[in-house]
Amino acid sequence: MNTRATPTAGGRFEVVVAGGGPAGAVTALVLARAGRRVLLVDDRAAPPGTTARLTIGETLPPAARPLLHDLGLWSHVTGGRHLRSTGILASWGSPELYDRSDVRDPNGHGRHLDRNRFDASLRSAAVAAGTELRRAAVVRHHAQGPAQRLLLRREGAFEELLCDWVVDATGRRCVIGRRLAVRHRQDRLVAAYTLLDRRVPHGRGTDEELRTLVEAVPDGWWYTVRVPAGRLVAYLTDSDLAGRTLRTPTGLLAHAARTRHVRTRLEGYASPATAPRWTAAHGLRLSPPTGPGWLATGDAALAFDPLSSQGVLTALHTGAHAGRTVDLCLRGTDTQTLADYTAFLDGIADAYRGHHAHCYGQERRWPTHPFWKRRVDSSMSSEQRPS
Template sequence: MRWRCVVVNQQRDNCLIHCDIAVIGAGPAGTVAAAILARCHVNVVIVDPLELSTHKVGESVPSAMAALLSATDFDGLDECHHMPISGSETLWCDERLSQDAFTQPGGMGWRLDRCRFEQQLLTKAMAAGANAHQGRLQAATRQSEQWQLTLDDGQRLQAAFVIDASGRNGALVRLLGVERQTTSPLMAAWSLSEAVKDGHAAVGKTLIESDETGWWYGAQLPSRKWLAIYHTHMPQAKRLRQTDGLWRSQLSDTALISQFIDPSLFDPSALTLSDARGGYLKQAYGDGWAACGDAALSFDPISSQGIFNAMATAHQLATTYLNAQPQEDGLQWQRYQHQLNRIYRAYHQRRQGFYLRAMQHYDSEFWKHQCA
């Protein structure tokens, strides 16, 4: 992939990149925001390490994604690279529930080839006129209504406005010390299987199963590999990683998921731990900056809405920036914040519905902490 940037004022080995907006993060949120702004002739530079080959947990999107892609002028999804979700099989609190996507009001969602999807979004943003620079944000200062950004490679950027779309870690908001509210700690202990050999029919269903110390998620990816994730608290996650074969043994003990997934396909030593708790910024915008996607509000994976909401909030942020008028004294940004708050309240209500039921059923410390 070819990277483009506007370079001026070269001094020694460093150069200063000038832009109207610096977008920190090249995930779904960052690329959607950058593309929308670039189409309106805003000079945008995307900053990201660009580790596109790294697998990222989170690959499901709802049927509403088709309308969102259309609204943001991105190409639709196709079965050549992504896989339709045909429904779900859930065993929650020992109660079995099967759902068929064809009976749902919105129809089928999609299981993404996440790396290919993000690469397509980035290519589309650059085709719209956005520039990109490979690097990580290290420092940010604001003077005379301009940001001075320093990257880990020594590169410096000057921007009038900065969008933090860098994910849960919030590269910019962390430097600014913006307060983030989070739910109880939740870890995702996950692994990818070997690819299932040809001759076996692909499984398009999402698999969910709860137990006393957490809950499992299983799905077959477009690569025909299985992704299995156990969501639990940190002590149990550490035990799973430190005890050889324990994670695979627990997968074998599942009543539902082991009917679909062969635990022997997983390397017992290849287990990754990721932070999976939800959270939100009490204030997702400020003087010359705003956040979207997981940097603004991140969801517990039970929602299966992370990618969709990252792109939706990016769309809202870009539209807010383009419509904001100085004489309004921040009215448009207040509306943006209210919309984020509304989204988070709806998500939290749905999450609590699942988790309170599990707390009442299992009466375990894990579920009590999740509902606290």
């Protein structure tokens, strides 16, 4: 039997979704369409009239198309400023480039997203379906009987509310789940990244290359991609291998200048005026991802190494599944619902681990360098561990 929570002055909601990225927005959308009273709490989207934050996780693979069609959201990536992705060029396992094109993919081309616009469009779809959106942050959460008590910070003030279910879609921060479960980190991978938004005088003209370029180097790997706002370049390495020179614009580009292929994509671009941004990029798993009255989705539940290029796709899939799961739990008719959701995440995690080990195992040019040796050792350890 489901016991309804008594709301406080914060509002009457069955579900509060914390985090307004793709996973949170799709969770809210699915729940609102099911007739649920949903509050989407988002503290990271840029308010109107301000500069949006730069983020990585800009590639939407072709496999996202069927899901977006099912959700009625495909038009959100075919219009606007999003660019068509025509595949990947990679120097991985060899100094030469090989081409992996999307031409033969039955789902067509992927997209290089303007992430801020894409995320905002998903939130707008959730609001159009009946979700209430508040620019606020969850600062405290605990169960109170069958209800979930949340303390929100909104424009410097605090408000408290009760709900029946809370969904953690706060990404790697995992502000709710990290206090209720254990997070398992895969390695020490970090990303330093910056946006190059204009060419210097006498540059090569318009940059029309829409393929992502990936290049392995002795201490990690690089990628660069054309996005609507300019050209994004990122360096991936382990936190203890990242030198201080990478923390300045000139230092990062000087490091890129030592590559064979990435440097040619950056020719003609001016050095950015601001320091590179840094973010954790390691695989991450929350265990367990659910509990009484709460559930984690997106990167809060399962985050991937960017090499997979599956982060946005996984956020959309897990968000849709999370919405359906919470709706069934509110109906109170299926005692297996949370176990099914966990099994769904387990399947994704198993496929990711196999893909991750295979991809890193293809690069064998620097077997004694710490970055690559760690991944070979980790792969061997995983193969020897009982399932």
